[in-house]
Amino acid sequence: MSAAPDGGVPVSAAPGRSQASSHRSPQGEGVPGCVPVSAADARQRFADARQRGLRAREAAHAIGLSEGAAVAAHTGVHQHALRAVPLQPDWLALLQALEPCGPLLALTRNQSTVHEKTGVYRKLSAQGPVGLALGEDIDLRLFFGHWHAGFAVSEAKHGATPDAMQTSLQFYDRQGTAVHKVYPRPATDLMAWEQLINRAIDPARETVFDPPTPRDKPAAAPLADVRAFLDDWAGMTDTHQFFGLLRRHGLERQQAFALARGRFTRPVATTAVRQLLQGAAIDGTPIMVFVGSPGCIQIHTGPVHRIEPMEVHGKVWLNVLDPGFNLHLREDLIASAWIVEKPGDHGTVTSLELFDADGELMAMFFGARKPGQPELQGWRDLLAPWREAGAAAVPA
Numbered sequence: 053m054s055a056a057p058d059g060g061v062p063v064s065a066a067p068g069r070s071q072a073s074s075h076r077s078p079q080g081e082g083v084p085g086c087v088p089v090s091a092a093d094a095r096q097r098f099a100d101a102r103q104r105g106l107r108a109r110e111a112a113h114a115i116g117l118s119e120g121a122a123v124a125a126h127t128g129v130h131q132h133a134l135r136a137v138p139l140q141p142d143w144l145a146l147l148q149a150l151e152p153c154g155p156l157l158a159l160t161r162n163q164s165t166v167h168e169k170t171g172v173y174r175k176l177s178a179q180g181p182v183g184l185a186l187g188e189d190i191d192l193r194l195f196f197g198h199w200h201a202g203f204a205v206s207e208a209k210h211g212a213t214p215d216a217m218q219t220s221l222q223f224y225d226r227q228g229t230a231v232h233k234v235y236p237r238p239a240t241d242l243m244a245w246e247q248l249i250n251r252a253i254d255p256a257r258e259t260v261f262d263p264p265t266p267r268d269k270p271a272a273a274p275l276a277d278v279r280a281f282l283d284d285w286a287g288m289t290d291t292h293q294f295f296g297l298l299r300r301h302g303l304e305r306q307q308a309f310a311l312a313r314g315r316f317t318r319p320v321a322t323t324a325v326r327q328l329l330q331g332a333a334i335d336g337t338p339i340m341v342f343v344g345s346p347g348c349i350q351i352h353t354g355p356v357h358r359i360e361p362m363e364v365h366g367k368v369w370l371n372v373l374d375p376g377f378n379l380h381l382r383e384d385l386i387a388s389a390w391i392v393e394k395p396g397d398h399g400t401v402t403s404l405e406l407f408d409a410d411g412e413l414m415a416m417f418f419g420a421r422k423p424g425q426p427e428l429q430g431w432r433d434l435l436a437p438w439r440e441a442g443a444a445a446v447p448a
Contacts, residue, residue: 285394
């Protein structure tokens with residue numbers, strides 16, 4: 053597993069109690085975005101949870117906080133090992149300034165899946181609240197409207213002496229959910245990294261998080277003009293038009309898949325992703341792996357080699373453990389899987405898409421391709437067993 057403090061085998065956990073209100077904490081007297089509790093108490097309870105072996109995210113949830121609120125409790129002056137300093141909220145400029153640091157680890161995760169990619173942050177741009185990173189290795193779609201707070205976080209390196217500290221950049225949405233994190237790697241220019249952090253921090257900045265908003269599970273597809281919807285689907289000339297298609301017809305992703313079942317979509321067994329990754333590793337077919345948070349979609353493009361399923365305390369992880377790319381996916385949380393076909397000017401583009409029991413998109417898998425190029429035959433061959441079997445592949 054990756055050595056990143058938030059990586060390894062991450063665990064999905066629900067907060068242990070509701071977050072009733074938001075609090076400002078310029079002097080550390082209250083914890084933002086959580087039940088009323090002193091910052092000192094939050095720091096001690098968080099440290100105790102970490103001592104029990106919990107990762108940062110699950111430790112925060114175990115004491116009733118969002119991860120962002122737990123990190124914010126570590127701002128200011130205190131004696132705990134984990135320290136956080138707020139960042140100036142000029143997100144695009146900060147990410148653009150990472151290039152001189154050289155290779156860094158980019159981490160984006162959701163409830164069930166962690167995507168880690170090592171490379172240089174290059175070709176950063178934005179139009180309004182939507183940004184792009186189009187480097188050779190760091191490939192991101194950025195939704196800055198969800199970037200609410202950022203911190204430079206210092207903590208002891210895993211397995212190192214207490215005085216060996218590592219600083220990361222961590223970004224959170226308004227509910228305290230991590231949207232993106234950046235860690236140094238052995239090849240990082242640490243002088244450039246430290247200079248960047250010193251320019252980016254804003255120690256006096258106040259941070260307020262909101263209580264989390266529960267997300268309702270997607271209902272059955274509403275009564276819609278199905279024929280018009282399918283005609284619009286058939287008329288797509290680019291896969292990126294799919295988001296507009298959903299908005300026009302008032303549908304969520306799985307609702308759309310259900311309406312298009314048998315024509316453009318097919319439900320398949322939840323084991324399909326393991327078979328797909330193992331097949332791609334064997335024949336060398338390059339693939340694309342998309343994993344998203346509320347504010348970022350992170351993409352790997354290329355081959356995969358080392359596929360390692362692992363069961364830890366009853367949780368089943370499907371891992372890709374390659375130099376420069378790690379994926380950690382909670383295979384036991386896959387509630388549904390779909391083969392999806394989208395037409396375009398250069399032929400059909402096919403994906404495998406995974407959802408958890410709450411209807412959240414876990415990950416998407418495509419064949420590697422560049423705009424204007426047809427889909428790889430090797431990718432179509434990998435998907436052939438499920439495309440041909442259709443609904444018969446769904447377990448009873």
